[in-house]
Each structure stands twice: as C-alpha cells, then as structure tokens.
Amino acid sequence: MKNKSFSPLDKLRLKVGGVPxxxxxxxxxxxxxxxxxxxxIALHWSDMSGGTGQMIKGLESGSLDVAVVLTEGITKAILxxxxxxxxxxxxxxxxxWGIHVPYHSSIKSISDLQGRPFAxxxxxxxxxxxxxxxxxxxxxxxxxxxxxxxxxxxxxxxxLENDEAQAFLWEKYTTNPYVEQKKCxxxxxxxxxxxxxxxxxxxxxxxxxxxALNKMCxxxxxxxxxxxxxxxxxxxxxxRYNIDLYQVKQWLNQTEWADVAKKSPKxxxxxxxxxxxxxxxxxxxxxxxxxxxLFI
Numbered sequence: 220m221k222n223k224s225f226s227p228l229d230k231l232r233l234k235v236g237g238v239p240x241x242x243x244x245x246x247x248x249x250x251x252x253x254x255x256x257x258x259x260i261a262l263h264w265s266d267m268s269g270g271t272g273q274m275i276k277g278l279e280s281g282s283l284d285v286a287v288v289l290t291e292g293i294t295k296a297i298l299x300x301x302x303x304x305x306x307x308x309x310x311x312x313x314x315x316w317g318i319h320v321p322y323h324s325s326i327k328s329i330s331d332l333q334g335r336p337f338a339x340x341x342x343x344x345x346x347x348x349x350x351x352x353x354x355x356x357x358x359x360x361x362x363x364x365x366x367x368x369x370x371x372x373x374x375x376x377x378x379l380e381n382d383e384a385q386a387f388l389w390e391k392y393t394t395n396p397y398v399e400q401k402k403c404x405x406x407x408x409x410x411x412x413x414x415x416x417x418x419x420x421x422x423x424x425x426x427x428x429x430x431a432l433n434k435m436c437x438x439x440x441x442x443x444x445x446x447x448x449x450x451x452x453x454x455x456x457x458x459r460y461n462i463d464l465y466q467v468k469q470w471l472n473q474t475e476w477a478d479v480a481k482k483s484p485k486x487x488x489x490x491x492x493x494x495x496x497x498x499x500x501x502x503x504x505x506x507x508x509x510x511x512x513l514f515i
Contacts, residue, residue, distance in 0.1 A: 231431045232261045233424075236274050237287035239266035240393050241460045241470065242310055242416060245443035246287065254438050260431060268371040272341025278303050278421050285420045285432070289314070289345040291411065293419045294491050296343060297513050298505045302422045305488075305513050307436045308477040314415035315473065316349050317391035319403040321379045326386075329357060329407050336365040338375040338384035346375070346388045351498045353388070353409050361498065379403050392462055392470045413491045414477070425515065443476035488513060 237243040246264060249255060255262040265283070267273045271292035277283030278301060286293070287309055297303055320326040326335075333354075339347040347366060354361050367384045369375050376397055378384040391408060398405050418436055425432065446452050453471060457464045492509050495501045 230259050230261050231428055232263070233284045233432075233435065234263050234265065234282065235285040235287070236265045236267040236277055236283045238270055239268055240390065241456050241462065241467075242474070243287055244456060244459065245439050245446055245476065248446065249439050249442045252442075254442065255435065258431075258434055258438065260435055262435070268373075270340045270344050270346065270371065272344035272347070273371075275301060275343065276341075278419070281421065283421075284424045285418065285435070287416055287418055289348075290413050290415060290417050290488075291348045291491055291495070292343055292345050293417060294488065294513065295348065295495055295500055297419075298492075298495070298501050298509060303419050304422055304425045304515055305417050305419045306425070306432055306515070307418045307440070308414050308416075309418050309440075310415040310474060311477040312415060312473060312475040313410040313413065314345075315391045316345075316388045316409050316411070317394050317398075317405045318353065318407040318409060319375075319379065319387045319389065319394060319398070319405050320385060321382065322401045322404045324385065324404070326406065329353070332386045333357070333359050334363060334365070335385035336367050336383070338369045338378040338387040339366045340371055340375070341368060348495075348498075348500065349388050349409060349411065350386070351500065352412070352494065355498055356409070376402050392466055393460075395463065395466055396461055412494060413488075429515070440477060447471070447474075447476060 237246060250262060250264055271289040274283060274286035274288045275292065275296045278286055293305065318329060326332065337350045339350065350364065351361055354364055367378055369378045372389055372393065375387040375389060379387055380402065387403065397403055420432055453464055453467045456462065457467045492506050496506055
C-alpha cells in the first residue's frame with residue numbers, strides 16, 4: 220500500500236467510534252488531556268451504543284474512519300467483504316459476557332434456553348456471534364436458533380422485560396447495575412475464546428495516513444497502560460460508569476490492554492477464524508488467505 224505523507228503541519232481529522240463502556244476510558248482520557256491534539260490529530264469520538272454491528276455499518280458508510288470493535292465481529296465482516304483493516308489488538312484479555320434472562324421467568328439454567336429467542340443488538344454483532352458460541356458449546360442445533368434484533372443494551376433489556384426474547388448476552392460488568400435493579404437476571408457467563416477488542420480502520424484511511432493511525436494507536440495504548448497502573452483508576456471508573464467499586468477492581472484485575480510494543484495482531488486470529496468456520500458463520504472461500512485480508 221502507498222501511504223499519503225502526513226506533515227506535522229497538517230491536521231488529520233479522524234472519526235472514531237466505540238462502545239460507551241469502561242473499556243474505552245483510555246480514549247476518553249486521551250481526548251480530554253489533549254494527547255491527540257498535540258500530535259495534530261483532530262479526533263472526534265462517537266459513542267456506539269449499538270455495538271459492533273453499528274460500527275461495521277459506520278465503516279461501510281464512511282461515517283466512521285476507525286472503530287474500536289469486537290474481534291469476532293470485525294473479523295467476520297472483513298472476511299465477507301468489508302473494506303477495512305485491523306490495525307492493532309486493543310484489549311488482549313477475553314471478554315466476559317453475562318447470560319441474562321427475564322427477571323421473573325422460570326428459566327434457571329443455560330440448558331433452558333435451547334430453542335428460545337435471543338435478543339441481539341444487530342446481525343453479526345458480538346451479542347449475535349457469542350450466542351452462537353454459547354449454542355455450540357452446549358451442543359444445540361445452531362440452525363434452529365432464533366434472534367430478535369433490538370439495537371442496543373436498552374433494547375435488549377426491554378425485550379427481556381416484555382417477553383420479546385428470553386436471553387440476552389452483554390458484557391457482564393456493564394449489565395451489573397441492571398441485574399441489581401432486577402431488570403434482568405444473570406444465569407451464567409461465557410468468555411470469548413480470543414482477545415476482546417481490536418482497532419480497525421477503513422482501507423481508504425489506512426492507505427492514506429497509516430503513520431498517523433499508528434501514532435494514534437500508540438497514544439491510546441500508552442494511556443491505557445497508565446490507567447491500568449494508576450491506583451486511583453478503580454474510583455475513577457466506578458464514578459464515571461456507575462459500576463460498583465468492588466466489581467471495578469475485579470474487572471481491572473481481569474483486563475489487559477495490549478502491549479504497545481506488540482503491534483501485530485495476527486497470532487490472535489487463527490482461533491477466531493477457526494471458530495467462525497466451525498460455527499459456519501463464514502465459509503472456506505471467505506477464510507482463504509485470511510491474514511492478507513485482515514491485516515496490512
């Protein structure tokens with residue numbers, strides 16, 4: 220790829236999207252502290268409450284240049300034709316998904332969910348793909364799984380409360396306040412068999428300003444490292460995201476943002492592609508030459 224030279228005198232404008240959750244606090248802090256501005260990067264952040272599916276649509280339409288997105292969702296989208304590239308692993312640790320059901324339902328165990336409709340934010344979203352992983356791990360016929368598209372976490376909670384769906388998968392710590400408010404009940408958890416989040420960009424942007432994109436990634440990863448090592452971080456995260464302090468400390472202990480020095484995410488992806496193939500969410504033709512399709 221040929222990269223357009225980026226002069227320090229030019230101001231690069233980037234539209235970046237990610238979920239409005241605690242994982243992305245390093246981006247928020249880097250913006251508030253002027254770290255991008257100091258490098259002449261005018262970064263506009265958009266909260267994507269609709270998750271991975273919404274961000275994929277944004278990359279397709281050009282309303283986003285960069286997305287901080289779930290690994291499995293963006294991998295599937297790129298292998299099926301999305302004109303985007305994975306730049307970096309963002310969160311290297313797995314994501315813990317809570318398995319939620321209506322609070323007053325008779326559902327007691329994961330086995331009770333077989334054949335029942337799952338609420339998902341969008342097609343090919345994390346909540347969609349992880350429902351398939353859950354079904355696969357429990358030996359269900361994946362072709363018989365049912366889904367209701369609900370848009371975001373609030374749509375998922377509404378679907379449970381109004382009997383539009385009987386299950387909803389979402390990041391465990393984000394849903395904790397709603398579990399405590401008895402808007403839903405958690406009956407289990409499931410971990411992603413891969414790293415949680417990656418940073419991806421539209422190919423047109425990658426081709427034009429790759430050095431600046433790398434600088435952007437380095438800045439946010441260094442800010443994440445500072446956040447991880449700051450003794451005050453649990454209090455800051457608890458206050459900003461309305462999560463119980465004890466739970467924040469648990470989450471921080473489990474979460475590892477990627478090391479800025481480890482810039483290649485390729486080793487992370489063999490397992491992702493294998494799972495997508497096994498679940499028949501992509502075919503052999505789409506998986507062929509996956510490294511060349513996914514990465515620079």
